[in-house]
Amino acid sequence: MGRYFSDVVDQAIQDLYYCCDNDKATAAADALLLAAKEDDGDACYFLSRCFSGSCYSWEYHPFEENEAAAYAMLHQAISLGSAAAVLGALRMDMLTPELKEIMPFDSIQEAWEIILEKAENGCAFCLEKNIGGNIGKMSIKMSMEMLENTDRKTSEEK
Numbered sequence: 001m002g003r004y005f006s007d008v009v010d011q012a013i014q015d016l017y018y019c020c021d022n023d024k025a026t027a028a029a030d031a032l033l034l035a036a037k038e039d040d041g042d043a044c045y046f047l048s049r050c051f052s053g054s055c056y057s058w059e060y061h062p063f064e065e066n067e068a069a070a071y072a073m074l075h076q077a078i079s080l081g082s083a084a085a086v087l088g089a090l091r092m093d094m095l096t097p098e099l100k101e102i103m104p105f106d107s108i109q110e111a112w113e114i115i116l117e118k119a120e121n122g123c124a125f126c127l128e129k130n131i132g133g134n135i136g137k138m139s140i141k142m143s144m145e146m147l148e149n150t151d152r153k154t155s156e157e158k
Contacts, residue, residue: 003121003122003123004118004121004122004123004125004126005042005084006035006040006042006043008031008032008034008035008040008043009032009035009040009042009043009046011028011031012028012029012031012032012043012046013046013125015027015028016028016029016046016049016050016057016061017057017125018124022061022062025057025061025062025063026062029047029050029063031043032044032046032047032050033047036073036076039080040080041076041077041078041079041080041081041082041085042077042082042084042085043077044073044074044076044077044080044082044085045073045074045077045082045084045085045088046084047073048069048070048071048072048073048074048077048085048088049070049088050063051063051064051065051066051067051069051070051073052065052067052070052092053065071094074088074089074094074099075099075102078099078102078103079102079103079104081103081104081105083105083110083111083112083114083115084115084126086099086103086105086108086111087108087111087112087115090108095108
């Protein structure tokens with residue numbers, strides 16, 4: 001098992017976000033696809049980012065934007081319990097009521113706490129990308145308030 005995610009996902013994060021080698025990026029996406037086929041929710045999420053355009057992967061990487069594939073992988077990631085996918089969808093304003101319904105977490109806060117723990121244990125991706133940049137006590141407090149309000153709205157909708 002990888003340090004933060006599965007071995008495949010930990011390596012893919014390194015090759016996709018901290019390396020400028022297109023061959024490694026392509027190999028990482030191929031490895032993510034194989035892991036996604038084996039129901040690795042986090043692999044599905046990181047693969048969805050490859051299809052999401054240059055806002056979510058380096059513009060020089062050889063990936064073509066494919067909105068339908070990105071959403072399908074995000075949907076699968078959330079249904080398989082990827083906390084990173086839940087927060088990624090929230091950050092991209094794509095956490096629809098349907099996706100909230102299929103997520104196996106009791107609340108968005110539960111997913112947030114999983115990613116926060118990874119960030120506190122040194123996962124640079126969780127710190128920089130998923131939680132939204134520099135994490136200080138104030139941004140954590142503001143993020144938690146936002147999540148609590150989102151969870152309350154979801155409960156009121158039911």
